[in-house]
Amino acid sequence: KPLHYGTLLGSRACVHMAAAAWATGFLNALLYTANTFSLPLCKGNALGQFFCEIPHILKLSCSHSYLRELGLIVVSACLAFACFVFIVVSYVQILRAVLRIPSEQGRHKAFSTCLPHLAVVSLFVSTAMFAYLKPSSISSPSLDLVVSVLYSVVPPAVNPLIYSMRNRELKESIRKVMNVCFSKAVMN
Known part of the structure; x- marks a missing residue:
């Protein structure tokens, strides 16, 4: 019953969901930051971007330890895919519920x-x-x-x-x- 979320989900459930989202994001960012700062950079430390994104930092790395970063990218991609699937499934359920509305x-x-x-x-x-x-x-x-x-x-x-x-x-x-x-x- 996706349109009844106001009555089915109390404030406690909302707090738990928000805390899970924040904790997952924080943990993901912490892992990325720790792994990125542990990479030895041999091609300088200047990026041609004003965003410090992982793929650009990996291009500056001179060691094969970038496989750790690649592993994190795969984990993050799986997490993002899971979120995407959750959103799609939620919208399908909402669409089904909306189409059942008589008026x-x-x-x-x-x-x-x-x-x-x-x-x-x-x-x-x-x-x-x-x-x-x-x-x-x-x-x-x-x-x-x-x-x-x-x-x-x-x-x-x-x-x-x-x-x-x-x-x-x-x-x-x-x-x-x-x-x-x-x-x-x-x-x-």
């Missing part, structure tokens, strides 16, 4: 609540997947920089905009601005 207005309200969250999550997951799973043949420092900014800055920046699209006044304001811009573009 059209109730289904519309439920979809309008879920779709913004799904849009933000999809934007983050798709850009992060592209950043880490793109073939090395198309990798370049400038593309890496753009993709890093894309997945770390864009989703949090558009998050308020996506969620506020349910606001009728905001929709009208955006529609007016788009009409003015379109009118000026047509006139030129």
Whole structure:
């Protein structure tokens, strides 16, 4: 009963879930940091990025101990995949529950609540997947920089905009601005 989470999950369960998420993230970051600082760097310590990401640091390593980092990347990828599967399964259950709502207005309200969250999550997951799973043949420092900014800055920046699209006044304001811009573009 995914739409009954307010009554099924108490504050204690929410605290446990939040603590588990924070602890997992902290442990993952701690392991990455400890392993990264233990790598000997023989190609200097300057990155061509302003993000200090693991793949770029591994390129600077001169030892074969980068296999430890690679192991951590695999563990993190498995953790990320598990989270992704959990999100997909949750949305499938929510979709099934929404489709069982008898009134059209109730289904519309439920979809309008879920779709913004799904849009933000999809934007983050798709850009992060592209950043880490793109073939090395198309990798370049400038593309890496753009993709890093894309997945770390864009989703949090558009998050308020996506969620506020349910606001009728905001929709009208955006529609007016788009009409003015379109009118000026047509006139030129």
